Amino acid sequence: MRNNVYVYILIMAAVTYLIRLAPLILFRKEIKSIYIKSFLYYVPYVTLAVMTFPAILSATENIWSGLTGFIVSLILAYRGQSLFRVAMLACLSVFLVELII
Numbered sequence: 001m002r003n004n005v006y007v008y009i010l011i012m013a014a015v016t017y018l019i020r021l022a023p024l025i026l027f028r029k030e031i032k033s034i035y036i037k038s039f040l041y042y043v044p045y046v047t048l049a050v051m052t053f054p055a056i057l058s059a060t061e062n063i064w065s066g067l068t069g070f071i072v073s074l075i076l077a078y079r080g081q082s083l084f085r086v087a088m089l090a091c092l093s094v095f096l097v098e099l100i101i
Contacts (some may be wrong), residue, residue, distance in 0.1 A: 065097035 031037055057066040073090035081089075 060094060060098060062098065062101050064101065065094045068097045069094035 011024050012048075031040070057063050060066045060069075069090040072093040073086050076086045076089055
């Protein structure tokens with residue numbers, strides 16, 4: 001049997017639509033629980049971190065240079081530095097570690 005790409009696309013579209021539609025059907029009233037609200041508040045940040053962190057470590061030839069760049073960017077961002085400064089110093093730290101190793 002020959003694989004039909006359009007059937008796959010249609011199934012993917014239906015699944016995506018149902019996933020987005022399910023919360024609208026299931027939760028008709030406003031969510032009043034502070035625990036559920038706080039959980040839902042942090043879901044996008046956690047999802048972004050879970051998708052980004054492995055890419056940071058595997059983006060360079062050596063895992064240690066990626067880890068160094070991550071730690072430098074984490075410290076600088078925590079101290080309130082600008083995004084440009086964080087990015088530049090993280091790239092510089094990765095470059096220096098790659099030169100040494």
